[in-house]
Amino acid sequence: MDKKTKIVVCGAGGFIGGHLVADLLRQGYTNIRAVDLKPAADWYQPFDQVDNLELDLQEKEACESVVAGQDVVYNLAADMGGMGFIELNKALCMLSVLINTHLLVAARKLGVSRFFFASSACVYAADKQTRPDVSALREEDAYPAMPEDGYGWEKLFSERMCRHFTEDFGLVTRVARYHNVYGPHGTYDGGREKAPAAVCRKVIGAKLSGNHEIEIWGDGHQTRSFQYIDDCVLGTQKIMESDVVTMPINLGSSEMVTINQLVDIVEEIAGIKLERHYKLSAPKGVKGRNSDNTLIQKLLRWEPSTPLRVGMEKTYRWIYDQMTSAKCA
Numbered sequence: 001m002d003k004k005t006k007i008v009v010c011g012a013g014g015f016i017g018g019h020l021v022a023d024l025l026r027q028g029y030t031n032i033r034a035v036d037l038k039p040a041a042d043w044y045q046p047f048d049q050v051d052n053l054e055l056d057l058q059e060k061e062a063c064e065s066v067v068a069g070q071d072v073v074y075n076l077a078a079d080m081g082g083m084g085f086i087e088l089n090k091a092l093c094m095l096s097v098l099i100n101t102h103l104l105v106a107a108r109k110l111g112v113s114r115f116f117f118a119s120s121a122c123v124y125a126a127d128k129q130t131r132p133d134v135s136a137l138r139e140e141d142a143y144p145a146m147p148e149d150g151y152g153w154e155k156l157f158s159e160r161m162c163r164h165f166t167e168d169f170g171l172v173t174r175v176a177r178y179h180n181v182y183g184p185h186g187t188y189d190g191g192r193e194k195a196p197a198a199v200c201r202k203v204i205g206a207k208l209s210g211n212h213e214i215e216i217w218g219d220g221h222q223t224r225s226f227q228y229i230d231d232c233v234l235g236t237q238k239i240m241e242s243d244v245v246t247m248p249i250n251l252g253s254s255e256m257v258t259i260n261q262l263v264d265i266v267e268e269i270a271g272i273k274l275e276r277h278y279k280l281s282a283p284k285g286v287k288g289r290n291s292d293n294t295l296i297q298k299l300l301r302w303e304p305s306t307p308l309r310v311g312m313e314k315t316y317r318w319i320y321d322q323m324t325s326a327k328c329a
């Protein structure tokens with residue numbers, strides 16, 4: 001894309017949106033509009049040199065005003081969080097359909113050339129994720145549909161809307177199914193955090209307090225793959241710019257670990273061993289999930305490759321700095 005391309009990033013005050021704006025600036029893009037519902041003071045990575053707007057994208061008028069005059073739209077705005085949030089806030093998750101609907105309608109009406117939608121591995125059918133030793137999920141495994149209740153249904157519906165806006169109206173859309181993304185400058189407490197950040201926070205808390213115990217949600221045997229933020233941001237742009245990725249595609253790591261192994265990694269980084277307590281009643285999601293990267297390798301000759309140990313080290317350091325500086329303040 002030309003460096004003068006007019007790009008709007010929706011959800012720019014959030015984790016992935018903030019990293020995307022940072023990366024676009026690093027590459028020399030000069031016409032970036034960043035939009036989020038949160039006040040600018042709460043954005044993870046605010047940048048003075050972009051057009052920052054605080055707007056509620058569930059409103060039709062707001063969507064029209066941010067899309068007006070723009071060439072491309074990255075839609076990363078959603079009311080979401082980790083399992084602890086999405087299992088207990090299904091209606092709020094589903095209301096993100098308003099953001100996706102109004103943005104798509106505005107993009108079509110105002111002649112946007114490309115539209116990116118951040119979907120999720122939560123669209124995949126639950127019956128394909130019932131064991132820790134699952135087969136990695138291929139794109140066709142989303143159907144017959146039985147996604148995560150609430151959040152997953154909304155993502156699957158919005159994917160479908162993108163597809164039909166392309167087929168019926170000619171709007172070029174790109175959809176990535178993100179598998180767990182982690183890294184610095186994201187949520188690590190408050191209830192919306194995901195497993196990698198939550199484990200870092202708990203291990204750091206134990207290290208700082210001297211109480212060498214940790215609570216783990218579930219039995220620790222559930223499996224996942226975790227994608228480092230730099231891979232997510234690069235993959236997002238590759239998918240957006242591709243002329244061959246025309247259907248929803250996995251964007252995730254294929255390095256599968258159990259939650260116990262994730263805790264092992266963080267303990268090793270922290271240099272401590274903790275007594276583990278398993279909370280079986282906590283929200284824990286599916287038993288096993290991994291990303292099959294055959295399609296992305298075939299179409300883009302690329303896949304996320306940052307080793308979990310490397311990404312977790314950077315994430316741990318950032319959360320440690322946040323927690324210790326917050327303590328001093």
Ligand code: NAD
Nearest residue numbers: 011013014015016037056057058077078118120178180181
């Ligand atoms: P995030 O919560 O950090 O960022 C989302 C941002 O959207 C937030 O800053 C929030 O304030 C904003 N937002 C919510 N409602 C809004 C509204 N009505 N108007 C304007 N802004 C609004 O989440 P993230 O991790 O950066 O995720 C970005 C996208 O990627 C989301 O669509 C999410 O569903 C998807 N996704 C993320 C992951 C992951 O592991 N982080 C995995 C799968 C899919």
